[in-house]
Amino acid sequence: MRKVYLDNNATTRTRKEVVEAMMPYFSEIYGNASSIHHFGRHARHAIDEARTRVARLLNAASAEEIIFTAGGTESDNLAVKGVAYALRNKGNHLITSAIEHHAILNSCKYLEKEGWSVTYLGVDEYGLVNPEGLKKAITDKTVLVSIMYANNEVGTIEPIRELAAVAKARGVYFHADAVQAIGKVPCDVKELGVDLLSMSGHKIYGPKGVGTLYIRKGTKITPLMHGGHHEMGKRAGTENVPAIVGLGKAAELAAKEREAEAKRLTELRDYLYQGITSRIQDVRLNGHPEKRLANTLNVGFKYLEGESIILNLDMEGVAVSTGSACTSGSLEPSHVLMAMGVEPADTQGSIRFSLGRDTSKKDIEYVLEVLPPIIKRLRDMSPLYERK
Ligand code: PLP
Numbered sequence: 001m002r003k004v005y006l007d008n009n010a011t012t013r014t015r016k017e018v019v020e021a022m023m024p025y026f027s028e029i030y031g032n033a034s035s036i037h038h039f040g041r042h043a044r045h046a047i048d049e050a051r052t053r054v055a056r057l058l059n060a061a062s063a064e065e066i067i068f069t070a071g072g073t074e075s076d077n078l079a080v081k082g083v084a085y086a087l088r089n090k091g092n093h094l095i096t097s098a099i100e101h102h103a104i105l106n107s108c109k110y111l112e113k114e115g116w117s118v119t120y121l122g123v124d125e126y127g128l129v130n131p132e133g134l135k136k137a138i139t140d141k142t143v144l145v146s147i148m149y150a151n152n153e154v155g156t157i158e159p160i161r162e163l164a165a166v167a168k169a170r171g172v173y174f175h176a177d178a179v180q181a182i183g184k185v186p187c188d189v190k191e192l193g194v195d196l197l198s199m200s201g202h203k204i205y206g207p208k209g210v211g212t213l214y215i216r217k218g219t220k221i222t223p224l225m226h227g228g229h230h231e232m233g234k235r236a237g238t239e240n241v242p243a244i245v246g247l248g249k250a251a252e253l254a255a256k257e258r259e260a261e262a263k264r265l266t267e268l269r270d271y272l273y274q275g276i277t278s279r280i281q282d283v284r285l286n287g288h289p290e291k292r293l294a295n296t297l298n299v300g301f302k303y304l305e306g307e308s309i310i311l312n313l314d315m316e317g318v319a320v321s322t323g324s325a326c327t328s329g330s331l332e333p334s335h336v337l338m339a340m341g342v343e344p345a346d347t348q349g350s351i352r353f354s355l356g357r358d359t360s361k362k363d364i365e366y367v368l369e370v371l372p373p374i375i376k377r378l379r380d381m382s383p384l385y386e387r388k
Contacts (some may be wrong), residue, residue, distance in 0.1 A: 001317040003333075006362040008203075008295060008356030009152050009180060013204040014246065021249040021293040022207065025242040031158055032086060033239050034228065040278055050248025057251040058197065059188040067213045067231045072179040072200030075213040076146075078224055078235070079175040079196045083144045084111050085222035087173075089187035091141035092230045095119045097129045097158075098286050098339035100148050104177055105335075108146075121147075126288035127156035127340050131166050133181070138170045145174050149181035153323040153336040154287030155296025157185060164193040167296050173219060179203055180213075184293050194238075195219050201243065204356065206250030208234035210243035257357075265355050268364055272353060273297055275368040280375050286337060286350055295355040298323075300342065303385040304349035304378050311376065316370040321352050 005013070008349040023048060031039025033047050046352040047061070055063040069075045079245045096108055108118045118182045121129050129147055138145070145167040150157045159226040160176050167174040175196035176205060178187055183204040189197055195216045213232065215221055227236030276283060276299060286298040301309060306322035313320055325332045353367075 002363075002366050004318045004366055005358065006353045006355060006363075006367070007321050008359075009321045009352065009354035011202045011208065012205045014202070014207055014330075014357055015250070015253070017253060018206055018246045018249045020195055022242040022246040025245050026046065029241075033241060034230070039326045046241055046245050046248075047239055050062075050251075051245045053252045054199075057182070058189070058199075058214055059190055060214055061168040061217060062302045064232055065189075065214055065217055066241060067215060067234050068247075069211045069213055069235055070209050070240070071202070071211040072101075072177070072198050073211075074105040074210045074224075075179075075198035076101065076177055076199070077107050078213050078221070079198060080104060080107040080144065080146055080342040081224060081269065082221040082234075083173055083175070083196070083219075084116055086220040087143040089233055091139075091143045093119070093139055095121060095134065095137050095140040095142060097121045097123060097147050099123055099127055099151055099156075099336040100146070101152055101177060101179070103150070104146055106116065113180065117141075118338065118364060123339050125154075125341055125358045126291070127151055127154050128278045128288065128291070129163060129334065131159060131162040134163055138167070138172060142170070142172050145172055147174075147176060149176045149178040149187070150185065150293050151287070151336060152180045153334060154298045154340070155287045155293035155354075156179070160192050160194065162217070168193055180293065180296075182248050182251075182296060183258055186258075189214055189216070191266045196221075201247040201250060203330060204250045204254045210240055210247045212247070254341060261289075261357060262294040264360070268355055268361060269297050269353075271293060271361070272355075272364045272367065273299070275364065276371065278370045284335045284342075286340070286342065295359075297353040297355075299351055299353070300337075300346050300351040301351065301375055303382045304375070306351055309349065309351055309374065311369075312374040313367075313371065316374070318367055318370060321354075322350060323352055 029042045031043040033043040051063040051066045054066045130263045164174040173195040176194045177198045182199045197214040201210040225236040282302040284300040333347040
């Protein structure tokens, strides 16, 4: 049976060049990067090179502005809690959006329990945060605004430049969770005007369990990990050299290939959507029609449950998801779709197709062949469809 992986927003296949770059750092160049002998110096050199590659991808002013972490979740936690702790004497108010990843939302919820107050900005029907709404929400006590660059469930791309400018005008730090945006849209920290920005290795064909936080020079932040003086004193712990090398390689390739790949994926994604709408009735596009990631298509199939669509597609070899991998298994409707005002009944049958560099036109044609009979069969069994 053909296998089609359309869940690249959950994770990507680590690419061959990345695995090859990592291999020597497991068993040949295994020194601790803090050691001063040549084993250690070799490892240090590899980390420095990876840092430079990430800095180049983000157009950071210097490589020292890049901190390696254990992934996007840690980067988000460090940004939110690290700034809140560092500026606790200045204010106790943070602003984020209702559609963030749980790494941000639950960091904010944690801080609320500890006495901070958080404003969760709403979004419009397409998932966009309004800069005017942000302007109104900032108070003298606000210490951080954290808004994602692109949403993981529906792919909507937020107006980060405008939002960051609003925060800057009030002297408030701005953090962008760019975990889903990196490698898909231009990500120049100077041009965006952000103070902090998170990324993750495994969303850009790099390894899992490694990420970075860009921290603009001079930004006040309290570390969450205490120990040695690793990562410019901002994140203690012996560096995961193979993973860092892999992330560096993935970042280098992402910078080179982004534009051409975005064009290819947009065409495939739109071909998939047109194919769906011409074969299946009662579907809705979730997310912004244009301001959306090239690889992401979130479609609501009315009268159905997303889980049954996923399982039936899985039986045909096609891997998709209902939304965030971190919330799968929970029966809660998607917080992203709810915030966008999608009716609860319509959130249930929403499916995210996230394409990637392995996706071919043949894969899409296969999906368009197996999906319509699945939807028809499930609708024929659905009491909601009968009552239509
Ligand atoms: N932020 C966003 C927008 C994500 O999509 C994800 C992963 O799904 C994360 C953060 C967490 O990244 P990681 O899986 O590297 O912890």
